[in-house]
Amino acid sequence: MTNDVTTTVEVDLDMIAEQVWSAFLNGGEEETIFAAPDTGAPVDLAASVAMVGAYEGHLVVSCSHKASRDVASVLFAMEPDEVTTDDVGDALGELANVLGGNVKSVLPSPSQLSLPRVSATGHERWPGTVEVCRTVVRWRDEPYVVTLLSGGPSNNAQGV
Amino acid sequence: MLGIVIDDSRAMRKILRGLLADLDYEVLEAGNGREALNVLESTGRVPDLALVDWNMPEMTGLEFVIEVRKISEMRQMTLMMVTTESEHGQIVRALAAGAHEYVIKPFTRDGIIDKLALLGLVPAGVS
Numbered sequence: 595m596t597n598d599v600t601t602t603v604e605v606d607l608d609m610i611a612e613q614v615w616s617a618f619l620n621g622g623e624e625e626t627i628f629a630a631p632d633t634g635a636p637v638d639l640a641a642s643v644a645m646v647g648a649y650e651g652h653l654v655v656s657c658s659h660k661a662s663r664d665v666a667s668v669l670f671a672m673e674p675d676e677v678t679t680d681d682v683g684d685a686l687g688e689l690a691n692v693l694g695g696n697v698k699s700v701l702p703s704p705s706q707l708s709l710p711r712v713s714a715t716g717h718e719r720w721p722g723t724v725e726v727c728r729t730v731v732r733w734r735d736e737p738y739v740v741t742l743l744s745g746g747p748s749n750n751a752q753g754v
Numbered sequence: 755m756l757g758i759v760i761d762d763s764r765a766m767r768k769i770l771r772g773l774l775a776d777l778d779y780e781v782l783e784a785g786n787g788r789e790a791l792n793v794l795e796s797t798g799r800v801p802d803l804a805l806v807d808w809n810m811p812e813m814t815g816l817e818f819v820i821e822v823r824k825i826s827e828m829r830q831m832t833l834m835m836v837t838t839e840s841e842h843g844q845i846v847r848a849l850a851a852g853a854h855e856y857v858i859k860p861f862t863r864d865g866i867i868d869k870l871a872l873l874g875l876v877p878a879g880v881s
Contacts, residue, residue, distance in 0.1 A: 617860030669765035671772075681765070688763040691809070692859045695838020703841045707809055709762070 607729045610696045611740050615731055618692065619668050630732040637739060638662070641686040641712045642720070643694035647705030652720050652743040653694035655686065661736035662686050683712040693740060755877060756799060758782040760790045760818060761807040761836070766859075770805050770836065773863055777870070777880050779803070786810040787818030794828065801831050803875050806853070808837035808844070816848055823852035832873055836861065 612628045619626075637656040645651050657665075666677040666685035677685075687710030694707055723743040731738045757779040759770040764785075771781045782801065784790035787810060794801070804822075808815040815835060822828050834855040835848050845856050855869050870876050 614860045617862055666765070670768055684763055685765045688765050691763070692838050695809075695840060695859065698838075699840040704843060705841075707838065709809065709811060 606700045607697065607727050607740060607742060610693060610700075611729050611731050614689070614692050614696065615733060618689070619665065619733060624734065627732040628729070630730040630737065632728070632730045632739065633737065635737050637715050637737075639682075639686060639712060640715045641683075641690035641710055643690050643710050644708040645694065645698055645701065645705045646708065648702035649698070649705045650745060651726070652723060653690060653697050654720070654739075654741045654743060655690045655693060656715055656739045656741070657686075658736055661734075661738060664734050664736060665689055686710075687712045697742060755779045755803070755875070756782070756801040757803040757805065758784060758790060758793065758801045759805045760784045760787060760810070760815065761805070762786055762810040763807075766807070766836075773866060774803075774805075777867070778877050787813030787815060787821070789813075790818055791821060794822070800828055803832045803834065803870070805834050805836045808835060808839040808848070816844075816851060819848060819851045819853050832875060834866075834869065834873075836866070 608629045615626055638659045639662050640654055640656045642652050642654040662682045663674040663677050666681040667674040669685040669688065670677060670681050690710045698705055698707055720743050723745040726742040726744045728739060728741040731740065755778065757774045759767045759774070759781060761767050761770065762785050767783050771783060774781045782793055782797065784793050806815040806818060815837060819833055833853045834857060835853045836857045836859065838859045840858045848856060855873060857866055857869060867876060
């Protein structure tokens with residue numbers, strides 16, 4: 595099976611990111627730039643969910659440590675310097691989960707979503723995948739890179 | 755009124771707990787379906803409402819709905835799925851299994867309150 599959905603998903607990824615930020619992260623009340631330029635700023639953490647089934651791939655959210663603390667501080671209603679490492683992992687994982695679930699809804703179905711994984715970007719790899727599309731959200735002056743990957747071990751077996 | 759929030763994300767549980775607390779609910783929490791069944795058994799109480807995530811470790815939200823619907827004492831509890839799972843077939847499965855309502859993340863506070871009001875689960879004088 596191939597994942598030839600690049601054009602459709604690229605449009606939806608911008609929209610989905612805007613919906614999620616606006617609903618969960620006060621995006622409508624603070625200066626948030628959607629579909630922001632990708633400056634290639636270094637990122638420290640990546641949260642991802644895998645999609646398995648009619649669509650095989652991953653949805654990944656990458657950001658800096660500061661950005662991850664900002665997300666956790668909003669979701670837990672705490673100051674950024676009060677959040678713990680566990681809070682950051684939980685919050686960033688839930689952000690990836692919500693983004694991934696909404697992306698999955700516009701991809702071929704049926705597919706299942708994995709539980710989220712959060713790790714340092716230097717330790718996370720998605721072998722056998724290709725990037726389908728990405729969008730950048732700049733929130734509180736920090737970039738969040740949302741990337742949809744296609745493929746993985748099961749697709750590799752089919753030569754995709 | 756008594757509610758239970760079942761979600762593996764602590765952040766999501768905190769958000770939903772706060773929403774229900776603002777509606778004068780007493781709120782229980784569980785991190786997955788199995789834990790929720792244990793909480794219900796240990797407290798011996800029947801919540802008016804359960805907000806149930808789908809994708810959780812150990813026991814999913816759908817499995818929880820199926821299991822809790824087998825318990826006659828729990829039949830009066832309203833089950834609202836609150837999840838990122840938005841495939842039509844999955845929504846149909848959850849409703850067929852006994853869920854009463856379905857909310858897709860990301861939700862808005864008003865969106866959930868409107869659905870609770872339609873179900874008669876917003877106490878009079880609270881909004």
